[in-house]
Amino acid sequence: MLQVGQTAPDFTLNTTDGTPFHLADRRGRHLVLYFYPKDDTPGCTAEACSFRDQYEVFQDLGADVVGISSDSEASHQKFTQKHRLPFPxxxxxxxxxxxxxEVPRALLGLLPGRVTFVIDKEGIIQYIFNSMSGATDHVRRTKDVLAKLPA
Structure with missing residues (x-):
């Protein structure tokens, strides 16, 4: 898996509205990039809603939140609308x-893993949290890390 201190790999993916999200365009703000297994499952919904409920705190800490899964844009649209997610x-x-x-698979390789990365304004990985259980712990831990980074 990637390590703290490494430059976050650049990529481009489509958002829920079909527009491209390019990581390099996010320099200048911190980024919470969280990988999750599947839209609308209990743990993933709890995690997304926890990020939603704390979204203003993340914004105040100078960070954007972005979730990634293998689900389709259409699935993401439904999930975003259903739970009123303010982030892509x-x-x-x-x-x-x-x-x-390098997000590992979980539960004997049956499920995509749940890993959260905190990437600073310069594009350097400052924190990695890998845990399938305790989905909402990802939110609490990343807030603590961001609070220690210069805004």
Missing amino acids: LLADAGGAVRKLY
């Missing part, structure tokens, strides 16, 4: 970005 979800249909970020 990216469709990594072939899993290329998940592989680029």
Whole structure:
């Protein structure tokens, strides 16, 4: 898996509205990039809604939040609308970005893993949290890390 201190690999994926999201365009703001297994499952919904509920705190800390899964743009649109998510979800249909970020599979390789990266304004990975259980812990831990980074 990638390590803290490495430059976050650049990529481009489509957002829920079909516009391209290019990581390099996000320099100048911190980024919370979280990989999750699947839209509208209990753990993934809890995680997304926790990021939603804390979204203003992340904005105040100078960070954008972006979720990535292998679900389609259409699935992301429904998930975003249903749960009123204020941040983009990216469709990594072939899993290329998940592989680029070396996100491991979980539960005996049956499910895509749940990993959160905190990337600073310069594009350097400052924190990595890998945990399938405790989906909402991803939110709490990333807020703590961001609070220590210069805004």
